[in-house]
Amino acid sequence: MDDLGEGIEGQPETLAIEDAVKVLLQGLGEDINREGIKKTPFRVAKALREATKGYKQKVKDIVEGALFPEAGLDATVGNAGGAGGLVVVRDLDLFSYCESCLLPFQFKCHVGYIPSGHRVVGLSKLSRVADVFAKRLQDPQRLADEVCSALHRWIEPAGVAVVLECWHPSLESFLPDSNRKGGWSRVFVRSGSGVFDNVEGESWNDFLSLLKLKTENSTSSWSWSRSCASLKVSSINGQLLDSRMVAAVDSILRCLGEDPVREELVGTPVRFVKWLMNFRNTGLEMKLNGFVYGRGVDSLKANNKEEQLQTEVNLSFWSQCEHHLLPFYGVVHIGYFGFNRVPKSLLRSIVHFYGFKLQVQERLTRQIAEVVSSLVGGDVMVVVEAAHTCMISRGIEKFGSSTATIAVLGRFSADPGARAMFVQSLPNSSIELGPS
């Protein structure tokens, strides 16, 4: 692998991106010397540079030397091997960065080609070639087209077929008034050359029948542009964006080797800053609007009733990882002992308040527990389940992995039985983790 490796530290492009990220952090109202985010500019620069290293890679270098002759069947008998037989590599797990919003997205790549001239290519090279184009700022259809035409050019087969199943973080789905569940938009694209030019042709039928696509209806109703367009998130509209932040994103694009005036990138800095501004540090404390929890009051107490375990599960949230400046999302489950229930709307706004800022999941969990504790008198347990897009961009994401964090206060910390009772009440797999 031609990784950028350690070498990227201190390089001019890296330093310039770090400076731009500092501008973004300051624009969010953050102190760039705060311990938690001190290293964020470097982490962001490193992730972005690694995710765009494909600009410097050449398909020729990968494919050349990996082509070998394979006799194949005599054409009068049938098709196989180096002549006319379909070769398929499926389920390559890769990721790329969306050029329209600068968030990482995951995809499964399926490649098929039909050799010609007794010429075949080492199978591992198909994945390498796909990754060259994935490691650029991309759009799914262009990515599929570029992989397809590069393979066609360098292998010179009878035809190439590329299918991508992409999962883009669906930013809309976790906004307060959204009805959508789950954090991903799924997009399905394909590209073909040579005998795969005709999408209705039998070559495509052969290829698709070999892919175990989980697609009864293989096109998603959620178009790519729509999931990014949702970045025009409510609260920011009508407000002037900080032009220094927009210029900073512009300079990041330049440092990555991109041309910020390329048509598809023109709106990207504004979209990215709009999204980011959802997480600005308002410096406000959570206001509880005078809510007084009727703990232990009158009539109930008179009945000598025992406090009940109350639960509120699956409160969804979006947050922004302060280490990598990328979103994480998921659900919060809250358990507490009390006679009465805290209104769901109040718990939801607590989750929302602590979610929409630069965060780490552990702190989010603790902060929610503390504020709920102040409402209900101390016996609180909070479980946060989340998926982190920064795991994708660091290449350590296994499709569908998630993290859980737990905070226990009061009776919950002393009593395993109470914890067990709450955990048993939790729904199974409550977040849609995207591809699995």
Ligand SMILES: [Zn+2]
């Ligand atoms: Zn996007």
Ligand SMILES: [Zn+2]
């Ligand atoms: Zn992170």
